[in-house]
Amino acid sequence: MAFRDIKGQEKIIEVLRNYMRASRLANTFLFVGPEGVGKKLVAQxxxxxxxxxxxxxxxxxxxxxxxxxxxANQHADVSILGSDDEEIKIEQVRQLQASINLRPYEARKKIFIIDNAHNLNPESSNAFLKTLEEPPQDSVIILLTAKPKMLFKTVISRCQVLRFSGLARDVLDRILINEYAVERTQAHFLAYFCEGSLGKALRLKEAGFLKNDRRGLEELLRPSCWNIGKSTEQNRQFLKTRLNMLAGWFRDMYMVKIGLAHDGLIHAQEQEELLRMMKRYSFSELDGIFNTICETLFNLERNINVKLLIANLQATIWKN
Ligand SMILES: [Zn+2]
Structure with a gap:
């Protein structure tokens, strides 16, 4: 994908293209912004x-x-470092330093992308500072992070910082429909609740967020419905289904509250119950509940203790 094809980060892309046109290139960049909004895509x-x-x-x-x-991730002069949740160790920084001091093998510029740069541990950060201060002219280092507060200030101060914002809802809508073949109403639903993050929208879709059955909301709100025992795979699946059902109901409640036509509802025939229930929650509470359900679904995939997740969810929903 080229810059001209990337949707939703036009301002940032224009800044980068201007640098290139003017041949006024910084050697160290820091892309800051929520997870799943295109930082890595723009860096690549x-x-x-x-x-x-x-x-x-x-x-x-x-x-x-x-x-x-x-x-194809096969260019000798372009390296990507850093994964989701693993610390970036000093050995990796030393390797980068050894490599950055060699001339490019075939490229004009050697590129080093440090994904999730907040995973640089203190030792790695310190070791990295020297390189950030005086990077070789034929290299460009791009750090990516959704958590700039976890980065050393000294690291940030040595970079040209570009701030990515969440994607607008209509942009997300279009990307989901055109590039991921998501059906229109589902795309709309996902775009609503993924906080401007395409990554999050796709994860929710993957986690079966959109599926639903006809289990009543009253039942789902009964704490006993969430008694799931041990953290087994079976229980995780069970929990996932319940969470999706719950999400469906709260999604409808949100729709009813903003006055959307009832034929767009998952539980269109339960409008009375929805009208009654929505009075219990403010907009910000509905938002909060949705975020918690999304987080729980996400964390469920990452093997986090199920009981803790439920306790957290209950604290958000059952306070009413
Ligand atoms: Zn080309």
């Missing part, structure tokens, strides 16, 4: 544009050997 596209053999000075062609290798 930037890497392609900087090394593209095509005609355009400020975008990638996606056809040349360099673009293709970067797309």
């Amino acid at each position: 596209t930037f890497a392609k544009a900087l090394n593209c053999a095509g005609q355009q000075q400020d975008d990638s062609c996606d056809q040349c050997g360099s673009c293709r290798k970067i797309d």
Whole structure:
């Protein structure tokens, strides 16, 4: 994907393209913004544009050997470091430092993308500072983070900081429909509750967030309904289904509260109950409940203690 194809981060992309057109390039960037809004995609596209053999000075062609290798993660001069939740260790930083001091193998610019840069531990951060201070001219380092508060201030101060915002709802709608073949009403639903994060929308979809059956809300709100015992895979699946049902109900309540036509509801025939229930919750409470359900579904996938998750969910929903 080239810069011209990326939806929703036009301002940031324009800044980067301007740098390239003016050949005024910083060597160290920090992309800050919520998870799932395109930081890594923009960083990888930037890497392609900087090394593209095509005609355009400020975008990638996606056809040349360099673009293709970067797309396939096989370019010798483009490295991506850092995963979801693992610490970035000092050995990895030392490897990067050894490599950054060599001339590019085939590229104009060597690119180092540090994903989840907040996972740099103190030792790694300290070791990294020197490189951030005086990076070789033929290299570009791009740090990505959703948690800038966890980064050393000294690291941040050495970078050109670009702030990514959440994607607008209509942009998300379009991406989900056009690029992920999500059905229109489902896309609308996901876009509503994923806080501007495409990553989150896709995770929710994957977790079966949209499926539903006809279990009543009163039953789901009974704490005994959530007595699930041990943290087994079976219980996780059970919990996932319940959470999806609950999400469906709260989604409808939200829709009724904002006055949306009732044929867009999952539980259209239960409008009376929805009208009655929605009075119990303010908009911000409904938002809070939704976020908690989303978080619980997400954490469930990451093997976090099920009982803790339920306790947290109950504290949010059952306070009413
Ligand atoms: Zn190219």
